[in-house]
Amino acid sequence: MIVSSWNVNSLNVRLPQVLDWLAAQQQAAAPVDVLCLQELKLTDDKFPREAFEQLGWHMAYTGQKTYNGVAILSRQPLTDVVLNNPRYEDEQRRLVAATIDGVRIINGYFPNGQEVGSDKYAYKLAWLDALIELVREDLSRFPKLVLCGDFNIAPADADVHDPALWGEGLHVSPQERARFFRFIDELGLKDTFRLFEQAPKLFSWWDYRNLGFQKNQGLRIDHILASPALATSCKRSWIDRQPRKNKQPSDHAPVLAEFA
Numbered sequence: 001m002i003v004s005s006w007n008v009n010s011l012n013v014r015l016p017q018v019l020d021w022l023a024a025q026q027q028a029a030a031p032v033d034v035l036c037l038q039e040l041k042l043t044d045d046k047f048p049r050e051a052f053e054q055l056g057w058h059m060a061y062t063g064q065k066t067y068n069g070v071a072i073l074s075r076q077p078l079t080d081v082v083l084n085n086p087r088y089e090d091e092q093r094r095l096v097a098a099t100i101d102g103v104r105i106i107n108g109y110f111p112n113g114q115e116v117g118s119d120k121y122a123y124k125l126a127w128l129d130a131l132i133e134l135v136r137e138d139l140s141r142f143p144k145l146v147l148c149g150d151f152n153i154a155p156a157d158a159d160v161h162d163p164a165l166w167g168e169g170l171h172v173s174p175q176e177r178a179r180f181f182r183f184i185d186e187l188g189l190k191d192t193f194r195l196f197e198q199a200p201k202l203f204s205w206w207d208y209r210n211l212g213f214q215k216n217q218g219l220r221i222d223h224i225l226a227s228p229a230l231a232t233s234c235k236r237s238w239i240d241r242q243p244r245k246n247k248q249p250s251d252h253a254p255v256l257a258e259f260a
Helices: 011-026 051-053 117-140 174-185
Strands: 001-006 034-038 058-062 070-074 079-083 095-100 103-109 145-150 223-226 234-239 256-260
Touching: 001 103, 001 145, 001 223, 011 034, 011 058, 034 103, 034 145, 058 095, 070 095, 070 103, 070 145, 103 117, 117 145, 117 174, 223 234, 223 256
Parallel strands: 001 034, 103 145
Antiparallel strands: 001 256, 034 070, 058 070, 079 095, 095 103, 145 223, 234 256
């Protein structure tokens, strides 16, 4: 099973790119089985369900106008679908979970936080705390579990193009990183990307401004975490930079992990 995660920064704008990417994946020796999308930025009635169904994909999604929105696309049927976090009352559509071929997939668009110390930053930390408890509960029922999405957290200095420039600001603050490592240290999840030796300066997000992508001034904030029962079968994990080279691209690139 290959699981992928991609913040498309508007599915309405990027739908042709997503369809092209899926078509290219179909031709690969090991095609993608699950695609998790974030920042759909459209309501459920506007979701391009038919376009994906014509390609044979199953799906679950929850969206809202202009902001947020998440979806899981799968070659196999989805069961036990849960929209949002039952442990956290939230009008923002940021979470969708489903079981696919015995693997629990939780896909999230984690809050940005705006600025350290702001109300939105406090919301981000509370949202993360609630998600940790949801994952803890799901792990008791689903030994094979993936938590993926746009975490809006770069967990280590190796995930930041210039640690001195970012300091302890948003995305790299100690409080955010502490939450990220609670998934690792408390719940036992594994950062699939770091299971393998990787080249330096590999990122999943680059600012549109100041030639961020061209200068590789990015952050690794999109992640695929796997439970211990699943991580042992992880064969590789990587970032596909190619879609970031598209005309009018998302500011994020897809991240992928393959499980035997």
